[in-house]
Amino acid sequence: MSAALPIETIGMTKRFGAFAALDDVSIKIEAGGFHALLGENGAGKSTLVKCIMGFYAPTSGSLLVDNREVAIAGPKAAQAQGLGMVYQHFTLVPSLTGAENLVIARADVPRLIDWGRERAALAAFMAGMPFRLDLDRPVATLSAGEKQKLEIVKQLSLKARFLILDEPTSVLTPAEAEEVLGLLRGMTDAGALTVLMISHKFREVETFARSFSVLRRGRLAGGGAVGAVSRDDMAAMMMGERRIRTVAARSGSPDPDRTVLQLDGVTATDPSGLRRIAIDSLSVRAREIVGIAGVSGNGQKELADVLGGQVRATGGRVAVAGAPYAGTRAESRSRRVRFIPEEPLRNACAPQMSVAENIGFRAFDRRTDGRTGFWLDTGGLRRRARDLIARFGVKTASAEAPIATLSGGNVQRAVLARELTDPVDLLIVVNPCFGLDFAAVSDIRSRIVAARNGGTAVLLISEDLDEILELSDRILVMSEGRLVYETTAAEAEIGAIGRHMAGHH
Amino acid sequence: MSQDLGLWTVPLAVIGGAIRVSTPFLFVSLGETITERAGRINLGLEGTLVFGAMAAYATAVLTGSAWTGVAAAGLAGAGFGLVHGVICSLPRVNDVAVGIALMLFGLGLAFFLGKPFIQPSAPPLPAIPFGFWSDLPQVQAALRVNVLFLVGAALSVVLWWAFRHTRAGLVVRAVGDSAEAARAMGYSVTRVRVLATMAGGVLAGIGGAYLSLYYPGSWNEGISSGQGLMAVALVIFARWNPLACFGAALLFGGAGALGPALQSVGVSSGYYLFYAAPYVLTLALLVATSSPDRALAGAPGELGLSR
Numbered sequence: 180m181s182a183a184l185p186i187e188t189i190g191m192t193k194r195f196g197a198f199a200a201l202d203d204v205s206i207k208i209e210a211g212g213f214h215a216l217l218g219e220n221g222a223g224k225s226t227l228v229k230c231i232m233g234f235y236a237p238t239s240g241s242l243l244v245d246n247r248e249v250a251i252a253g254p255k256a257a258q259a260q261g262l263g264m265v266y267q268h269f270t271l272v273p274s275l276t277g278a279e280n281l282v283i284a285r286a287d288v289p290r291l292i293d294w295g296r297e298r299a300a301l302a303a304f305m306a307g308m309p310f311r312l313d314l315d316r317p318v319a320t321l322s323a324g325e326k327q328k329l330e331i332v333k334q335l336s337l338k339a340r341f342l343i344l345d346e347p348t349s350v351l352t353p354a355e356a357e358e359v360l361g362l363l364r365g366m367t368d369a370g371a372l373t374v375l376m377i378s379h380k381f382r383e384v385e386t387f388a389r390s391f392s393v394l395r396r397g398r399l400a401g402g403g404a405v406g407a408v409s410r411d412d413m414a415a416m417m418m419g420e421r422r423i424r425t426v427a428a429r430s431g432s433p434d435p436d437r438t439v440l441q442l443d444g445v446t447a448t449d450p451s452g453l454r455r456i457a458i459d460s461l462s463v464r465a466r467e468i469v470g471i472a473g474v475s476g477n478g479q480k481e482l483a484d485v486l487g488g489q490v491r492a493t494g495g496r497v498a499v500a501g502a503p504y505a506g507t508r509a510e511s512r513s514r515r516v517r518f519i520p521e522e523p524l525r526n527a528c529a530p531q532m533s534v535a536e537n538i539g540f541r542a543f544d545r546r547t548d549g550r551t552g553f554w555l556d557t558g559g560l561r562r563r564a565r566d567l568i569a570r571f572g573v574k575t576a577s578a579e580a581p582i583a584t585l586s587g588g589n590v591q592r593a594v595l596a597r598e599l600t601d602p603v604d605l606l607i608v609v610n611p612c613f614g615l616d617f618a619a620v621s622d623i624r625s626r627i628v629a630a631r632n633g634g635t636a637v638l639l640i641s642e643d644l645d646e647i648l649e650l651s652d653r654i655l656v657m658s659e660g661r662l663v664y665e666t667t668a669a670e671a672e673i674g675a676i677g678r679h680m681a682g683h684h
Numbered sequence: 685m686s687q688d689l690g691l692w693t694v695p696l697a698v699i700g701g702a703i704r705v706s707t708p709f710l711f712v713s714l715g716e717t718i719t720e721r722a723g724r725i726n727l728g729l730e731g732t733l734v735f736g737a738m739a740a741y742a743t744a745v746l747t748g749s750a751w752t753g754v755a756a757a758g759l760a761g762a763g764f765g766l767v768h769g770v771i772c773s774l775p776r777v778n779d780v781a782v783g784i785a786l787m788l789f790g791l792g793l794a795f796f797l798g799k800p801f802i803q804p805s806a807p808p809l810p811a812i813p814f815g816f817w818s819d820l821p822q823v824q825a826a827l828r829v830n831v832l833f834l835v836g837a838a839l840s841v842v843l844w845w846a847f848r849h850t851r852a853g854l855v856v857r858a859v860g861d862s863a864e865a866a867r868a869m870g871y872s873v874t875r876v877r878v879l880a881t882m883a884g885g886v887l888a889g890i891g892g893a894y895l896s897l898y899y900p901g902s903w904n905e906g907i908s909s910g911q912g913l914m915a916v917a918l919v920i921f922a923r924w925n926p927l928a929c930f931g932a933a934l935l936f937g938g939a940g941a942l943g944p945a946l947q948s949v950g951v952s953s954g955y956y957l958f959y960a961a962p963y964v965l966t967l968a969l970l971v972a973t974s975s976p977d978r979a980l981a982g983a984p985g986e987l988g989l990s991r
Contacts, residue, residue, distance in 0.1 A: 255870035270868040272858040273985060279848075283858055284869050288851040450977065491977060 183373040184245050184261055184341040185210040186231070191240035193226050200226040202397040203240070208390070211370045213363070215388035215405070216377045217417055219616045223397040224377050228343050231375075232257045232264050244341070258286065263339025265330045267346050269318075277314035277321070277329050284333050308332055309362035320453055323350035323475040328359065335372075344376040348383060350475045350642070353677040360387045381410050393417055418617065430632050433467035433652055439605045439636035440486075445495035449481045456481045456660035458495070463605070468627070468637040470651030471662075472644055474680050478660035479640045480521075483609045486638070487518045499605055514605070517598040521610040524590045530583035534575050535564035537582045538597045571596035572622070588619025595626050606630055609640045624650060644676065656680055693822055694945045700826025701941020702934045703833055704899050708733060708891040708908075709933035710836040712915035714843060715887030717924055719765075721847070722880035723860035723873075723986030724772060727783030729888040730912025731790020732764040736892025738798035741903035744806035753806065754832075754893040761889020762882045764790060769878030787912070801903050809898045832894045836930075839887075843926035856880055860984035888912065914966055921969050923982040939965045 186208045193201040201223045208214045218224045230237045233251035241248050244260050251257050257264075271280050282288060282297055301314060310328040318326060327350060334342055342363070348356035364387045366372040378384055384391055385405055392402035393416040401408075401416040408416075442461040448454070456478040463469045473479050484490035485497065488506020497504050499514045511518070520526035528537050536543075539560040564578050573592045575585055582590060591611065598606070608627060612620040628650060631637050641647050647654055654671050656664035656679040664679035666672070712729050719726045736757035744753030768786050772779045812834075815827030847853040859866045859876045866873055891911075896903045918936060922928035943959035951958075 253870065254868060258870070266868070268864070270862075270865040272861045272865045274861045274982075275854070275857060279854055283851070283854045286870075288854070290851050292849050292851065292854070294849065448977070 182340065183210040183212075183367065183370050185212075185243075186262075186341050186373060186375070187243040187246075188227070188231065189241050189243065191227060191230055191242070192238045193223075193230055193235055194238045199397050201230065201237070204394065204397075204399050205240075206392050206399070206402070208373055208375060210373055211367050213367045213374045213387060213389045214376070215384040215391040216375060216394065217379075217384065217391060217413065218394035218400075219417055222394040222417075224394055225345070226397070227394065228264065228345065228375070228377065232262060232343065255286065258337055258339075261338060261340040262343070263334035263337055263341070264343040265327070265334060265345065265347060267349065269326050269330060271318045271326060271329060271333075273319035274317055276317050277312060280318060280329065281314070281333055281336055284337060286337075304336055305332070308335065309365070310359075319451070322477075324352065324355045327351060327355075331359065331363070340371070341373045341375070344374065346377055346379065348378075348380065352474045352681040353644070353673070354681045355474075356383065363387075381413060384413075385410075429468070429628055429650075429652065431466055434465040434634070437465040437636075438462045439465055439500060440638060441496075441498045441501075443496045443498075445485060445492050445497060447481055447485045447490050447492045449484070449490065454478060454481055454660060456485075458482065458662060461655070461662060463636040463638050465604070465636050466631060466634050467652045468631050468639055468650050470647035470654045470668075471638070471640045471657050472647045472654060472676060472680060473642065473657035475642050477658050477680075479609070479642070479657055481660070482657070483518075483520060483607065483640055486607050487520060515601070515603050516605045517603045517607070519594055519598055519606070519608045519611060521613060523594045524583060524587070527594050528582050528590065531581050533579045534568065534573065534582050534585065534593055535561050535578040538564040538567055538593055541597055541601070567596040567600060568593070571626075586619075588615045588623075591615060591619065591623055595623060599626060599630055603630060603635045605636045605638070607638045607640070610642055611639075612641075612643065612646060644673070644680075648673075691949060693949055694942075696822050696826050697945030697948065698938045698941050700822075701945065702938035703826070703829055704937065705940045706933040706937030707830065707833045707836055707894045707899075708911045709915050709918060709936050710833070710840065710930060711887045711891030711894070712912050713918045713922065713929040713933060714836065714840055714926055715761075715884035715891070716916050716919045717843070717884075717922070717926055717929055718856065718887070719881050719884035720919060720987060721860045721924055721984055722856045722877045723863060723984055724769070724877050724881055725779050725783060725916070725987065726765070726768050726786075726881055726884055727780055727913070727916060728764060728768055728786030728790060729783075729884065729916065730908065730910065731787035731794075732761050732885050732888040733892040733895070733912040734908050735764065735790040735794040736761050736889030737896035737907050738794040738801070738892075738903060739889070740893030741806050741896035742798065742801045744897055745801055745804045748807060750807045750809045750897050753897055754809070754890055757889040757893035758886045759889070761885035761887070761892070763885070764889070765882035765885025766878065768885070769881035772881070773874045773878060795905050798903055798905075805902070806897060808901055809894070811898070830894065830898050832890070832898065836933075840926040840930040847926070857984070860986050863986050891915075910963075914962065917966050917970060920983075921966075921973060924984065925982065936962050936965065 188204060188206050191201055191204045192199065204227060216224050226235065229235045231242060233253045233256055242251065244262070249260060251260065278298065278301055281301060282292060305312065310332060312325060312329055312332065318329065321329065327347060347359065351359065360383065363372065363374055367374055376388060388405050390402065390404050393400045393413065395417060440463040442458050445458045447456050471479060481490060485492050486506065499516055504510055504514065524530055542563065543555055543560055561578065568575065568578055571592045573596060574589050582593060585593065611623055611627065615623065624646070627637060639647065639650060648668070648671060651668050654666050654668060654676065655662045656676055658679060664676065712733055716726060716729060739760040740753035740757035743756035744750050764786060768782055771777055771782050809830055809832060811828045811830045813824060813828050815824035818824060847857060855871055855876055859871060859873050863873045895907050900907065914936065918932045919929065922932045939961040942961045943955055946958050947955050
């Protein structure tokens with residue numbers, strides 16, 4: 180295998196109008212290095228890697244590959260230089276098989292594809308790879324972990340000698356993350372590969388990276404060798420002088436006599452027909468947060484869709500407050516159930532409607548006197564929206580701005596403002612903090628804990644194990660559509676949870 | 685020689701009809717399969733079909749060669765595909781709206797330019813008499829197979845193979861299923877889609893040539909009874925699979941022959957209903973093969989049908 184590439188950026192700057200997304204950033208990564216790039220959302224990490232990969236032309240500054248200055252015009256040119264990137268959002272074609280994906284990614288695909296020969300070449304290539312993968316299945320049927328491995332294999336098959344990983348472990352089990360990063364670290368140690376990894380996880384950085392850089396508001400805030408700087412100092416570099424609010428502590432204990440949500444023998448199939456869930460029994464009591472941990476794609480989405488009324492259960496019983504519940508608007512109003520799906524901008528908002536209108540979705544058809552009317556009380560809705568925007572700290576240009584113009588954290592704050600103003604008996608939240616920055620995360624988690632302390636039953640479905648451990652009273656693990664493990668938060672043991680997430684138990 | 689076959693004429697006519705009527709369905713649906721696999725919907729193929737019929741007929745009249753007519757129809761189809769493909773590549777343009785506009789434009793232009801060609805007669809496309817072994821004229825009529833039908837049948841096999849075994853096939857599927865992934869691999873999504881829409885136009889134009897140069901074999905304004913639109917529905921029913929398109933086209937062609945066949949054996953009550961068989965079949969099949977709980981299997985991800 181060819182040798183690893185050294186990479187260096189010198190004074191890399193990218194301006195969008197007057198705003199400097201990246202300001203004079205110089206980073207040097209030696210051949211065979213494993214470098215971690217840390218920073219909050221919007222700190223400029225993705226702008227930097229997009230400049231390296233040629234998606235953006237930097238406003239000023241230069242890139243040295245193998246100690247020679249190069250101008251990269253686009254992803255194809257980057258590939259020709261031996262640079263590769265594994266994106267957070269997968270770039271595999273879902274309906275094509277793994278083998279087909281690997282073949283068309285190449286620059287020199289023959290006009291007619293001789294599958295006999297390609298298969299033999301792929302088998303020989305895979306024999307030298309650290310992962311085992313079934314290349315004959317359509318990518319859509321692979322788990323998130325398998326897709327991640329296939330992405331990495333794809334880059335390596337394209338002869339990448341410098342690999343950028345964008346939060347590579349966010350979809351993996353702890354054991355899978357360990358395996359993938361360990362293997363990549365081994366390749367860097369062997370001098371075959373240089374790695375630049377964007378990460379939020381200090382533990383991962385400390386275990387696998389050799390050096391790191393921290394970006395804050397587009398500037399290089401610090402860096403050095405891993406191990407020479409403490410976690411607190413790394414966090415300080417990321418956060419700057421700001422103080423962050425810590426998550427409110429849980430107070431009071433779950434009410435043993437009031438079971439709010441009860442599922443018995445619920446089965447369902449997702450619209451693609453590929454994933455099935457079978458929940459034998461699940462209950463959430465008042466003043467309790469039940470966290471469902473699991474690797475992405477193990478049925479959490481289907482469970483949430485059943486509870487939200489988007490997918491019909493094929494069997495079993497969903498009961499809220501003792502009566503069957505199907506997720507209709509009337510039911511959710513009378514039983515006081517609120518549902519916050521993942522990716523709220525896409526799944527819980529009308530993106531082009533205003534912040535005020537989006538906040539009014541629960542209330543617009545209900546007047547203060549309880550009757551429904553034909554005309555909207557626009558003045559009342561606007562006043563209410565302004566009040567909630569202020570109370571929940573939603574940062575927006577105005578209440579009339581389209582909600583799509585808000586940052587992810589502020590969209591989530593607006594959705595919480597809508598869902599948590601009235602008394603709530605049951606709150607179902609899915610990945611509430613995915614992709615949000617530190618400040619927004621602690622804010623939103625505090626709101627959830629505050630609702631629980633006020634007596635709400637909370638079902639928290641999250642792929643972020645740290646979030647589950649931090650918030651839950653009781654933890655369940657979902658794997659391959661079933662709940663396979665249960666523990667109280669006090670007795671939770673990461674190793675056991677991780678093993679069950681991975682399906683080994 | 686004429687013998688009374690009784691009710692046997694009905695299945696025979698349906699088989700003959702399936703072969704005769706299915707060809708335009710087959711070409712349009714294969715063309716639409718290519719376009720939709722690349723992530724675009726071209727509803728304008730009805731207009732392309734009729735314009736292709738006119739172009740083929742006019743060219744055949746003027747040059748005296750049916751095959752030159754077919755080539756002209758294909759060329760005209762490519763032009764319509766290019767217009768659709770390019771307009772839809774502009775930002776904030778909806779391909780369904782453009783398709784409907786181009787359908788009306790194609791129909792209007794064909795009627796306008798085709799006025800002088802309603803009277804003269806053009807040389808027909810050749811057919812191969814596979815029924816030579818039989819003495820029965822009905823069998824002979826049913827098994828007179830046009831060359832274009834055989835080309836279409838071969839094409840559906842070739843396309844099915846090409847989607848798996850050629851670079852172009854894989855790239856079209858990639859672009860249609862995930863534009864983002866295709867872009868990340870450095871393929872030009874716009875270019876692939878424009879070319880795929882053009883290829884679809886060529887095939888639809890050739891389908892039109894079959895209408896005017898073989899069956900029914902004349903040029904007039906009522907030459908197509910919505911085959912171009914039904915073929916689009918047929919693609920969905922065939923799940924974007926060229927082989928299934930062939931089967932579906934035969935099924936629709938056979939259904940279209942049911943009405944006239946029943947009338948010829950004297951079933952006269954409600955025969956208008958039998959004339960509607962292909963349309964009823966379209967609706968029934970779409971309802972039967974869909975489900976409120978399932979996403980459409982095999983739908984290209986970029987089409988926006990399955991979201």
